[in-house]
Amino acid sequence: MSEERFEALLEETRLFQPPEEFKAQANVASTDVYREAEEDRLGFWAKQAERITWFEPWKEVLDWQPPFAKWFVDGKLNASYNCLDRHLSGWRRNKAALVFEGEPGDSRVLTYQDLHREVSQFANVLKSLGVRKGDRVTIYLPMIPEAAIAMLACARVGAPHSVVFGGFSAESLRDRINDSQAKVLVTSDGSYRRGNIVPLKANADVALQGSDSIEHVVVVKRTGTDVNMQEDRDIWYHEAMQKASAKCEAESMDAEDALYILYTSGTTGKPKGVVHTTGGYMVGVSATHSMIFDIKDEDVFWCTADVGWVTGHSYIVYGPLANGSTVIMYEGAPDYPAKDRFWQIIEKYRVTILYTAPTSIRTFMKWGPSYPQRRDLSSLRLLGTVGEPINPEAWMWYYKYIGGEKCPIVDTWWQTETGMIMMTPLPGITALKPGSCTVPFPGIVVQVVDKGGNPVPKGSGGYLTVREPWPAMLRTIYGDPDRYASTYYGTWPGVYFTGDGAKWDEDGYFWVLGRVDDVINVSGHRIGTMEVESALVDHPSVAEAACIGKTHEVKGQAVSAFVTLKESVEVTDGLVDELKAHVATKIGALARPDDIFFTAELPKTRSGKIMRRLLRDIAEGRALGDTTTLADASVVNSLKEQYKDEA
Numbered sequence: 001m002s003e004e005r006f007e008a009l010l011e012e013t014r015l016f017q018p019p020e021e022f023k024a025q026a027n028v029a030s031t032d033v034y035r036e037a038e039e040d041r042l043g044f045w046a047k048q049a050e051r052i053t054w055f056e057p058w059k060e061v062l063d064w065q066p067p068f069a070k071w072f073v074d075g076k077l078n079a080s081y082n083c084l085d086r087h088l089s090g091w092r093r094n095k096a097a098l099v100f101e102g103e104p105g106d107s108r109v110l111t112y113q114d115l116h117r118e119v120s121q122f123a124n125v126l127k128s129l130g131v132r133k134g135d136r137v138t139i140y141l142p143m144i145p146e147a148a149i150a151m152l153a154c155a156r157v158g159a160p161h162s163v164v165f166g167g168f169s170a171e172s173l174r175d176r177i178n179d180s181q182a183k184v185l186v187t188s189d190g191s192y193r194r195g196n197i198v199p200l201k202a203n204a205d206v207a208l209q210g211s212d213s214i215e216h217v218v219v220v221k222r223t224g225t226d227v228n229m230q231e232d233r234d235i236w237y238h239e240a241m242q243k244a245s246a247k248c249e250a251e252s253m254d255a256e257d258a259l260y261i262l263y264t265s266g267t268t269g270k271p272k273g274v275v276h277t278t279g280g281y282m283v284g285v286s287a288t289h290s291m292i293f294d295i296k297d298e299d300v301f302w303c304t305a306d307v308g309w310v311t312g313h314s315y316i317v318y319g320p321l322a323n324g325s326t327v328i329m330y331e332g333a334p335d336y337p338a339k340d341r342f343w344q345i346i347e348k349y350r351v352t353i354l355y356t357a358p359t360s361i362r363t364f365m366k367w368g369p370s371y372p373q374r375r376d377l378s379s380l381r382l383l384g385t386v387g388e389p390i391n392p393e394a395w396m397w398y399y400k401y402i403g404g405e406k407c408p409i410v411d412t413w414w415q416t417e418t419g420m421i422m423m424t425p426l427p428g429i430t431a432l433k434p435g436s437c438t439v440p441f442p443g444i445v446v447q448v449v450d451k452g453g454n455p456v457p458k459g460s461g462g463y464l465t466v467r468e469p470w471p472a473m474l475r476t477i478y479g480d481p482d483r484y485a486s487t488y489y490g491t492w493p494g495v496y497f498t499g500d501g502a503k504w505d506e507d508g509y510f511w512v513l514g515r516v517d518d519v520i521n522v523s524g525h526r527i528g529t530m531e532v533e534s535a536l537v538d539h540p541s542v543a544e545a546a547c548i549g550k551t552h553e554v555k556g557q558a559v560s561a562f563v564t565l566k567e568s569v570e571v572t573d574g575l576v577d578e579l580k581a582h583v584a585t586k587i588g589a590l591a592r593p594d595d596i597f598f599t600a601e602l603p604k605t606r607s608g609k610i611m612r613r614l615l616r617d618i619a620e621g622r623a624l625g626d627t628t629t630l631a632d633a634s635v636v637n638s639l640k641e642q643y644k645d646e647a
């Protein structure tokens with residue numbers, strides 16, 4: 001987001017107080033919670049830990065040896081037990097846990113008892129395949145109940161899962177399998193997307209050439225697509241489940257045992273395996289889910305994220321199920337078969353809380369209000385957003401057309417690394433400003449600092465940091481604690497650097513501006529510029545590439561690539577499409593550049609560093625800033641000319 005845009009945001013004066021009716025019934029109805037957490041931060045988290053069922057009590061809230069934290073020291077628990085078993089003794093046993101809506105229109109409801117049975121059976125399947133506590137399992141599935149079942153089954157046996165988003169390519173899947181050295185892969189024959197079938201098993205087969213850690217592949221039949229089943233390696237999920245017992249004790253895990261690994265993009269080409277552990281994570285996600293979404297037993301909660309992302313981990317699976325909620329899980333696209341699919345689902349299941357992304361809201365805005373207007377959305381009582389800054393216009397549209405001007409909106413800022421929501425309104429007490437994620441959650445200490453790490457005064461901006469550890473924080477990068485320390489705690493000692501820029505205003509409200517590092521946020525998905533650049537350079541025609549995130553009306557940011565070709569290569573009509581397709585094959589469709597520009601040289605500093613900020617200015621048609629460090633000024637002029645012609 002540009003500086004001018006931000007100044008406009010700061011002039012945003014609209015303020016929305018919590019509706020009286022909402023406040024009267026809210027889980028958190030008094031601002032005392034902030035004061036209490038401020039006076040005794042660890043005491044606040046200790047109190048939140050009571051939400052979780054511990055097999056053995058913890059001895060100490062926090063052991064902090066910067067940058068390494070241990071939360072709820074020596075506590076023993078199991079995440080799957082907390083999400084399932086403990087709900088079975090009372091009436092919740094027969095409450096809907098997962099309500100699944102398939103893209104073709106099929107649906108399935110699993111009660112807590114059903115889910116417990118299937119998870120226990122699949123945990124036994126995993127055990128029969130040799131999976132033991134500590135072994136890694138990769139999950140490459142569509143948004144079907146088996147994704148949640150597989151995750152919880154891993155948690156049950158104590159095997160950290162690594163979920164890989166179904167939209168990632170074979171090569172991305174392979175990298176993630178190899179990095180975690182997973183023993184078992186769970187996938188499906190295919191996945192539905194806008195009426196087409198994405199061949200997940202075929203992708204998995206390609207991924208497994210060049211990977212030798214996987215001993216078995218479990219294949220869920222979803223689409224009926226023909227697949228190759230390799231003898232001795234591949235088994236069908238439904239066949240294995242038929243034979244599996246539904247009795248499986250949940251393994252007692254240490255609070256600090258890994259619950260999962262989730263790969264995310266950073267500033268280098270290699271995705272980072274963010275490690276989340278069990279105790280603090282479960283406390284963090286259940287507390288935030290309950291307090292921020294004001295969860296009641298009658299609620300029908302719908303988080304539209306894919307389980308391949310952290311939002312799906314924390315707010316489809318672990319948070320809501322720990323809280324005994326009813327969760328909607330939708331497999332497909334928002335415009336299939338028609339552009340009112342989301343609103344049809346809300347009407348069908350009487351959804352009360354909707355949690356989605358600004359990019360989706362902007363898409364709905366583009367389609368126009370007639371789609372939500374033809375459905376009954378009166379069941380909604382609270383809305384949420386996550387993934388990127390929301391522009392006030394989109395916020396207002398969401399408020400008016402989806403929330404009927406009666407639902408508070410919780411704009412939640414957080415990251416794969418934070419595991420849980422970190423800045424957000426509490427809907428019964430926080431006045432809302434469209435475009436601001438408002439204030440830190442109780443017990444979270446956030447600060448905007450300058451380059452030297454000094455806090456900036458209210459009304460100004462800088463780098464967004466977190467001063468104190470929090471329960472659901474990542475513990476390390478899988479297999480690379482040094483990278484963990486340097487990436488997050490290397491800039492200012494003992495202080496977590498988010499990679500985001502932000503300002504805080506006179507009221508102490510935070511306005512997140514976006515990434516200040518080499519990460520592009522496309523439709524709320526993090527893509528490293530280095531990853532796309534490596535994919536481009538991998539093409540035989542490309543000598544060098546530089547990518548930037550260009551402001552995009554719907555996606556927030558889009559990938560723009562600047563490419564220099566090898567000496568003998570001619571620019572042909574098909575080359576641009578070929579390069580775009582190459583990136584999609586290497587990484588996944590989400591990384592496909594919107595535009596590619598050929599240039600004889602890339603603008604570099606005299607020390608050889610590509611000046612991405614300059615490329616961004618060119619791509620967005622802005623006046624160029626300081627170019628005195630540029631090695632060859634003519635490069636920029638020729639690029640500017642080209643951009644004028646082509647963009």
Ligand code: WTA
Binds near residue numbers: 310389415417498525
């Ligand atoms: C951005 C997604 C502004 C931010 C949970 C962050 C946001 C990155 C917001 C993390 C928000 C997420 N307002 N920006 N409400 N939520 N972001 O790891 O740049 O996929 O660093 O986690 O998304 O993306 P990630």
